Amino acid sequence: MDFHIYLPIAGNSVSIVPLLGLGVIVGFLSGLFGVGGGFLLTPLLIMIGIPPTVAAASDSNQIVAASASGTFAHYRLGNVDFKMGILLLIGGIAGGTFGVQLVKILRSTGNADFVIQITYVIMLGLIGGYMFLESLRNLRQGLSKVQNEKPYPAKPSLYVRIMKNLPAKTNFAKSKIHVSIFLPFLLGALVGILAAIMGVGGGFVMVPIMIYLLRIPMHVVVGTSLFHIFFTCVNVTIMQSYLNHTVDFLLALILLIGSTTGAQIGAKISKRLKADQIKILLALIVLVVMIKMLLGLVLAPHILLAYKGGH
C-alpha cells in the first residue's frame, strides 16, 4: 500500500512509508553519533521534491524531537554533561549571531556560495579524514581504551599549554575534565560561526571538537552534543516559523515518528560499541557526504538553474 500525505507548507504530497524510513535512519545516526543529521536529511528531502527552504526548516523541527528523545535516552545512561552543554550552547549562540553577520557581508560581496561550499567540503574532509585515520590507527593498535582514559598526551602541545593557562577553571564531573569555563564557550562560538556559514546545526563539527579539543569521553560527547543540538534546533524552528513560515509541521511529524524511535535504538547501540568504532563509522559518513558534495561541485549539472533557498 502506498499512502500519500499532502504537506501544506511544502506544497507537495509525499509517500509516508519512505519518509518514515528516512526518519528512522537519521534518528538512528543521531542517537548513535550525537549528530542532528540535517546534513544528510535536508538533501534527501530536496531529492523527493520538498522545496529547499522548507526541507531545512522542517528538518530542524524533527531534530528537536530526535534530540529530545536521544538526550533523554543518554541522560538515563548517564551520558549528558549539562554544565558543559550549557557553556557550549551560550558560546554557540554568540558564534551563530556573529556568523550570520559574516554571511551577510559575504553575500553582499557576491562570494557567499563559493565560500560556503568550499568551507563545507574542506571542513568535512579534514574532520572526516582525521577521525578516520586516528580511529583506524587506534583500532589496529588496540589503543582505544588507553587513550580514552588519558586526558592529554604525554608531551603537551601548544594547544594543551594554552588550555592549561586559561583562567576560571572548573570541574566537569561527567566529562572527567578540569578546564576553564572559557574553553567550551570559545569552542562553542567556533562551532556557531561554522554552523551559520554552512547553514547546518553543526553537530558533526561539535562532536569532533568535543572529542579532540575538549578530550571528553566518547559516550558523554554523544549525549552532551544531543543536548546542545536540541536547544539550537528549538531556536531555529521558532525563528524559521516566525520569520520565513517554512516549517512544515506535517512533514516534521512523520519524520519525527521515525527519528525518535531510531534515536533510541542508536543510543542503545552506541553503548555497546567501542569509542573508536563509533568514531570510524561517523568518519565514514562524514567522508561520504564530503565526496557527494565534491562530486556535485565538480560534475556539470543537468539543469543550470535551481530554486533559490536551502543550503
Place this chain on the structure above:
Amino acid sequence: MKRDISVTILLMPLLILLCFSSSVTWGKAGPRATMTITPQRVTISTLYNGKTISVQAELPKGTEVALTCEGPENTLTLMRKGRICGLWMNVEELVFHKVPTLYFLQTSKKIEKINDHDTMHEIELGYESLCSRAQLEKKGEEEKANLFNQLVKLKESENLYSVSEGTIKITPAEDNSARMTTTFHLPPKAQPGEYKINLFQLNNSEAVLLNSQPVTVEQTGLTTYLSSLAINHGLLYGFIAVIIAIISGLAVGILFGSKGGH
C-alpha cells in the same frame, strides 16, 4: 416575382433564427466547441496526491486541436549555476516575471503533420510562446531564451511543464461532428489557484481559441488550517511545532525506557 419575394419574407425569421443559433454554438468571432471538464474544482485535503482531469469536447468533423492547461503566472527567483575555479556553484540570481506555475500542452496530431511549415512558435503555442510572454530582469532576448530553456527543464523535472503531441483522441460522431477526449494529471505540486483550460483549433498557420474554462484548485480542511496558522500566526505555529516535537521525543524515550532499557 412577387411569390419569390413573399417566400423570402416568410423565410427571413427562420434565417435569422438559424444565424442566431449558429452564433451561440460557434461564436461570433470564430468557431466554438462545447467542452466538458471533470472535475472543475479540485480540493487539496490531507490525502491529496494530485488529480486526473478529464476533458471532452464536441467538434466539427476534421478539426485538429490543441489543449493547454496553464497555471497562474508568478515571479520566480532562481539561481544560475556556473563554474568558478573549475567548480560548479550558484553564481547569479535571476528573477523571471510572468511565468505560469504550470503548463501542459497536448495536441491531436504532431504539429508538422498538420501543416508542413508551421511550428509551435508560429501558431503561438508551446514553450516558445511562454518565453515570449515571460520577462527576465537585466538580460537580453538571446540570453533570456537560453535561460528560459533551462527553466523549462527544471519545471519538466517537477512534472509541472509538458508538451505531448498526438495524445488527444478524436473519434467521429453523428451529424458531421467529432468527439475529442483527453486526460491529464494535475501533479500534487500544482499550487492552489485558478488554472485555465484552453481548447484551440489548429488551422493552417494559427491556433484559434474554441473554448476556455477554468479549473479551481484550493486547499480544504486541515491543510487550510495549517497553512493559515503558519502564515498568519508564525510564532504560535513555531511554539506548537516545538512543543509537539518535544512531547513526541520524550514519549518515545519513556516508552523505550519502560521496555527494559537501562
